[in-house]
Amino acid sequence: EVQVVESGGGLVQPGGSLRLSCAASGFTFSTYWMTWVRQAPGKGLEWVASIKKDGSDKKYLDSVKGRFTISRDNAQNSLYLQMNSLRAEDTAVYYCARVGEPSIGDAFDIWGQGTMVTVSS
């Protein structure tokens, strides 16, 4: 079964750090871009970051640049999001998603169930 499963969410104080992980299975991980999308409580979807197949190119939402780092380990079929200097407005469910092939317009075609990050004192 093709799937991605996130982990690592939790409660963290403002200014703190957290590292999210996403384990992929059922597909050749190294041949796909991957991405993180978040959803604040009761709000819509917000793209956060994307990473190229080999990790050589990374894209970020402006509000997380310099604070968040997306990375991957193709040998472990894993995607990561290191989040530093966390703010209350980073509170959200964070989803890992696969970026589909160019034949489907790079649409996000496989989504995980999400992991909740709460930034609060």
Place this chain on the structure above:
Amino acid sequence: DIQLTQSPSFLSASVGDRVTITCRASQGISSHLAWHQQKPGKAPKLLIYTASTLQSGVPSRFSGSGSGTEFTLTISSLQPEDFATYYCQHLNSYPITFGQGTRLEIK
């Protein structure tokens, strides 16, 4: 940044109804648009990509159209399982953005 505006934001309809949701982009995005469905407490699910192509396994009552700046998602005959929130998303350039969502509820 490209802004996507969905209308309506809220829609009340009955089983069997035909409904249409519109997504307008602040600048032209060709056909680089996807539609996702999200049910409460669940992950989004890809319905349509490249504006009009149905993702594998998605019922044929869903359809998408448009290009440039105006796009539509149509459900031809609403089923009970279709009551959810729908998001459009552009993939034209970074930053990727989503519409604010359209919540479809049972009348």
